Amino acid sequence: MTITRFVLNEQSKYPESLGDFSILLNHIVLGCKFVCSAVTKGEEQKKLDVLSNEVFIKALVSSGRTCILVSEEDDEATFVEPSGRGRYCVVFDPLDGSSNIDCGVSIGTIFGIYMVKDGHEPTLNDVLQPGKNMLAAGYCMYGSSCMLVLSTGSGVNGFSLDPSLGEFILTHPEIKIPKKGKIYSVNEGNAINWDGPTAKYVEKCKFPEDGSSAKSLRYVGSMVADVHRTLLYGGIFLYPADKKSPNGKLRVLYEVFPMSFLMEQAGGQAFTGKQRALDLVPRKIHERSPIFLGSYDDVEEIKALYNAEEKKE
Ligand code: AHM
Ligand code: MG
Numbered sequence: 031m032t033i034t035r036f037v038l039n040e041q042s043k044y045p046e047s048l049g050d051f052s053i054l055l056n057h058i059v060l061g062c063k064f065v066c067s068a069v070t071k072g073e074e075q076k077k078l079d080v081l082s083n084e085v086f087i088k089a090l091v092s093s094g095r096t097c098i099l100v101s102e103e104d105d106e107a108t109f110v111e112p113s114g115r116g117r118y119c120v121v122f123d124p125l126d127g128s129s130n131i132d133c134g135v136s137i138g139t140i141f142g143i144y145m146v147k148d149g150h151e152p153t154l155n156d157v158l159q160p161g162k163n164m165l166a167a168g169y170c171m172y173g174s175s176c177m178l179v180l181s182t183g184s185g186v187n188g189f190s191l192d193p194s195l196g197e198f199i200l201t202h203p204e205i206k207i208p209k210k211g212k213i214y215s216v217n218e219g220n221a222i223n224w225d226g227p228t229a230k231y232v233e234k235c236k237f238p239e240d241g242s243s244a245k246s247l248r249y250v251g252s253m254v255a256d257v258h259r260t261l262l263y264g265g266i267f268l269y270p271a272d273k274k275s276p277n278g279k280l281r282v283l284y285e286v287f288p289m290s291f292l293m294e295q296a297g298g299q300a301f302t303g304k305q306r307a308l309d310l311v312p313r314k315i316h317e318r319s320p321i322f323l324g325s326y327d328d329v330e331e332i333k334a335l336y337n338a339e340e341k342k343e
Contacts, residue, residue: 033059033178033189033198040182050095051165051182054118054143057093059198061086062139062170062178065125066191069137069172078131079103082124082139090120097152100315102126102284107154107315118165119144119157121283121315127252136173138254142288143167157315161287161308169288171254179205179258181295186261202262207298210327211264214245215256223272227303227335231268234331253280257289257323261296266324266332271303278320282312286321299329303336 037052065082073081083103090096091108095116099108102123110116122141130137143166146156161167168180176191178198188202214235221229235245245265250256253267260267269280280286290300290307300307300323307321322332 031200054093054095057089061089066172066176079125079128086124117146123284130252136171136252136255138169138171140169140288158312160311164291167288167291169254181292186296205296207261207296208264211325212245213248213265215249216268220272223274227339228270231332260324264325266328268322271320277318282317282319286319293323298324299326301329301333
């Protein structure tokens with residue numbers, strides 16, 4: 031099953047749909063193939079960031095199905111010319127984890143899709159929407175193989191690029207995250223600046239008080255790779271707030287939301303330290319938020335610690 035056929039099948043469930051969504055997705059897939067090929071050839075770091083952004087902007091605009099594009103690489107949103115506009119807004123990080131490029135560690139593209147519903151003149155408010163309003167989200171990981179993980183709102187599916195065919199093939203149907211995991215993933219070098227609940231949680235991962243085994247630590251420092259492992263093996267990924275970065279590091283629209291969407295669709299959870307991540311309403315396109323996401327039970331534990339802290343205050 032190729033990704034093209036998969037998306038067409040999904041779309042045929044909605045006879046009223048005009049085929050626009052599959053056309054848009056085909057253009058995203060094309061962008062991923064292009065970036066995969068550039069990454070494999072080992073272009074320079076600076077150039078790859080810029081190149082990937084150009085590739086995605088061009089692919090999305092030429093789909094004729096988009097109206098607003100928000101990229102991590104661009105300060106301002108791109109508004110597509112009225113003559114080439116469609117109904118979709120795409121938020122994306124064209125090449126996340128770029129500090130890892132030069133040592134060949136996995137990097138990736140992250141994206142989320144919203145729709146402008148009633149044909150009005152698109153404004154930034156069409157993308158400053160809570161993550162739960164996304165129609166679809168996904169990432170493509172450029173690593174030992176190239177893998178695209180996608181949710182259109184009814185589960186999560188993984189596709190691997192077959193280089194000889196040049197096609198993404200469904201290799202990981204209906205991905206479900208284990209209910210509880212044995213791995214935690216966080217940049218512990220920031221521990222000196224953590225708040226109480228995060229510090230307590232990580233301490234519990236290492237010195238469990240309930241007789242369970244200590245968790246293993248795995249941290250690539252590339253969100254796509256860390257989230258991909260979390261999705262397949264279970265566990266928790268944390269990028270908390272700290273004294274230096276009170277809103278954490280990761281960006282709401284094109285990092286936190288798509289990954290939270292995938293986690294929920296796979297049966298896990300995503301929490302900001304205050305609320306369900308997908309309920310957050312961003313006020314700025316490059317806004318950041320702390321994020322804790324992964325296996326249902328693991329996220330439940332950190333939620334309990336933050337809720338207890340809030341009661342104390
Ligand atoms: P980037 O968008 O500048 O590449 O930064 C995002 C990356 C994520 O991929 C990763 O989860 C995080 O930064 C790692 O940050 P740190 O190096 O602070 O642990
Ligand atoms: Mg990024």
